[in-house]
Amino acid sequence: GNSVTQMEGPVTLSEEAFLTINCTYTATGYPSLFWYVQYPGEGLQLLLKATKADDKGSNKGFEATYRKETTSFHLEKGSVQVSDSAVYFCALSDMYSGGGADGLTFGKGTHLIIQP
Amino acid sequence: ETGVTQTPRHLVMGMTNKKSLKCEQHLGHNAMYWYKQSAKKPLELMFVYSLEERVENNSVPSRFSPECPNSSHLFLHLHTLQPEDSALYLCASSQEGSGADTQYFGPGTRLTVL
Numbered sequence: 001g002n003s004v005t006q007m008e009g010p011v012t013l014s015e016e017a018f019l020t021i022n023c024t025y026t027a028t029g030y031p032s033l034f035w036y037v038q039y040p041g042e043g044l045q046l047l048l049k050a051t052k053a054d055d056k057g058s059n060k061g062f063e064a065t066y067r068k069e070t071t072s073f074h075l076e077k078g079s080v081q082v083s084d085s086a087v088y089f090c091a092l093s094d095m096y097s098g099g100g101a102d103g104l105t106f107g108k109g110t111h112l113i114i115q116p
Numbered sequence: 117e118t119g120v121t122q123t124p125r126h127l128v129m130g131m132t133n134k135k136s137l138k139c140e141q142h143l144g145h146n147a148m149y150w151y152k153q154s155a156k157k158p159l160e161l162m163f164v165y166s167l168e169e170r171v172e173n174n175s176v177p178s179r180f181s182p183e184c185p186n187s188s189h190l191f192l193h194l195h196t197l198q199p200e201d202s203a204l205y206l207c208a209s210s211q212e213g214s215g216a217d218t219q220y221f222g223p224g225t226r227l228t229v230l
Binding site for chain 1: 172
């Protein structure tokens with residue numbers, strides 16, 4: 001079956017530090033990969049995505065590259081801000097696992113805390 | 117309203133109560149989902165509706181009963197719940213067949229079962 005493994009937090013960094021949140025996956029087919037972010041008291045928001053190997057997703061200074069050879073989709077940002085404090089979820093959608101509309105498989109989430 | 121909305125945002129109920137969660141999407145999508153988010157656990161997919169037909173039910177107890185009357189609305193009917201059912205319930209929608217796979221989430225309903 002499909003699974004997503006990501007580093008568990010909390011991860012605490014100082015403002016302007018470099019961020020990496022690791023994510024690896026297992027999938028039976030050809031997954032699309034996603035990072036979602038959840039701010040306190042809110043639902044999940046799509047941060048970025050990549051649909052095939054070597055694609056790079058980017059948004060709001062965050063980047064992640066789809067690495068098929070290492071089955072990874074690590075999230076990076078060069079200089080974090082206090083406003084980036086949130087929970088980050090790595091997820092995959094395997095279009096061949098269920099046929100048609102299919103749920104996402106999520107990691108457990110990484111709580112990121114940015115201190116001023 | 118835009119995006120995906122959910123009501124109520126917070127719900128406290130006893131184990132003998134019957135209540136319903138509502139989700140509405142304003143994105144013109146044709147697939148909708150219910151997820152359960154519990155502390156320290158990954159999001160769990162509960163139900164999937166595609167073109168208003170249920171296509172997936174991940175072994176969810178029968179005390180949870182979904183309903184999808186049209187492509188814009190999704191309900192989760194609750195009855196005789198247990199305290200361990202306390203969680204954040206998230207609704208999402210997507211456009212099946214677009215190849216984008218992207219799901220858009222509502223803000224969730226925080227459910228507490230006493």
